[in-house]
Amino acid sequence: MARKQRSIVPIFIPHQGCPYRCVFCDQNEISGVEHSEDATRVRQAFETYxxxxxPNRLPLKREVAFYGGTFTGLPAVRQEFLLSQAQQQVDAGWVHSIRLSTHADFIDAEKLDRLARYSVKTVxxxxxxxxxGVLNRSGRIDAFCNVPRAASMIRERGFELGMQLMIGLPGDDASLFLQTVSDTIALQPDFVRIYPTLVLRGTALFELYQKGDYTPWSLERTVPVLARGxxxxxxxxIPVIRIGLHPEPSMLESLVAGPHHPALRSLVDSRLAREELTTLLDQGRPLPEKVVVRVPSERISHYTGHQKENVTYLKNRYALGHLVMQGQRGLTAIGLAT
Known part of the structure; x- marks a missing residue:
């Protein structure tokens, strides 16, 4: 069996360093940790992952990732300790790089100099x-104003830049989310992650939900908007490297409402595949009663859709008696079989 190409060694730090108390966030619940010491937390992560x-069974590339807080908002001595612990494993050859998440308010030359002294690859x-309006209603007052400056500084220093977006925040709608996508594209990140807004117990959003002041998006509303983005x-x-939250047990235990699905990315990919099929079949009219579509074998599940929903949708749309998805290796684009 071939070795995996890449893996993450996750180190969760408590909700510390962030200036905001976002309505959707209960960081202790998401990270699954509360007050354990950093040294213990780091050691346990290395022992587990x-x-x-x-060594000969480890993925070819391993990366330490600090999750759970605004890393560069932590006290400098704590940043140095965490980074030094990860760097020891880089120097020993166990891992190859370090990534971390932070907020634009805590990006400046001094902080980036600190990261550059270690093997930090991605910010x-x-x-x-x-x-x-969406940010203010979510507890992140004036949170975007420093993002363009921070993004520029990160890229100029040679770090890989990632951006994390959320869909369905209080006050959000399809047009506002897609504008966020456009604004993000203008900042030229190397990759993006997109998370749905979920209602978790212990958050301010849960209180708003209980009062009827917040209605979470449904899965049916979320998927087509995500697909457009x-x-x-x-x-x-710009690659979207993740869609949806990792299903941590503590998060699932706290989940009350919202568009959570264990295969949200697959649902989005299937919707995108449906759009490709619709364009193809529109161009192929008039269509015979039986249509055979050649698709890449590795993506045939996306084209058929969850529980073959794409097949059902297209048969109804085009009044087809039969629609067959024919997977073929080596294909990079779909086409009608002749």
Whole structure:
């Protein structure tokens, strides 16, 4: 069996360093940790994700990732300690690089100098939305104003830049989210993550939900808007490397409402595939009663859709008696079989 190409060694730090108390956030719940010491937390992560596996079975590239707080907002001495612990494993050859998440308010030359002294490759900014009204209602007052400056500084220093967005925040709608996508594209990140807004117990959003002051987006509303946003990123060559939250047990236990799905990315990819099929079949009219579409074998599940919903949709749309998805290796574009 081939070795995995890449893996993450996650180190969760408590909700510290962030100047905001966002309505959607209960960081202790998301990270699954509360007050354990950094040294213990780091050691346990290495023991779980590195030392328990023989070196020849480890993925080819390993990256330490600090999750759970605004890393560059932590006290400098704590940043140095955490980075030094990760660097020891880089120097020993166990891992190859370090990534971290932070907020644009805590990016400056001094902080970037600190990161550059270690093997930090990637800096991710939690942007969430570019709309002031959405951000303010979410507890992130004036949170976007420093993002362009921070993004520019990160790129100029040679770090890989990632941006994290959220869909369905209080006051959000399809047009505002897609404007956030456009604004993000203008900042030219190397990659993007998109998370749905979920209602978790212990958050201010949960209180708003209980009072009837916040209605979470449904899955049916979320997927087509996400698909449009992902298509916009694809059109300019910006990869969306994750859609949806990792299903941590503590998060699932706290989940009350919202568009959570264990395969949200797959649902979005299937919607995008449906759009490709619709364009193809529109161009092929008039259509015979039986249509065979050649698709890349590795993506055939996206074209058929969850529980073959794309097949059902297209048969109804075009009044087809039969629609067959024929997977073929080596294909990069779909086409009608002759």
């Amino acid at each position: 590195l030392f328990a596996t023989p 991710e900014l939690g942007v969430q939305s570019t709309d002031a 992902v298509r916009m990123f694809q059109d300019v060559g």
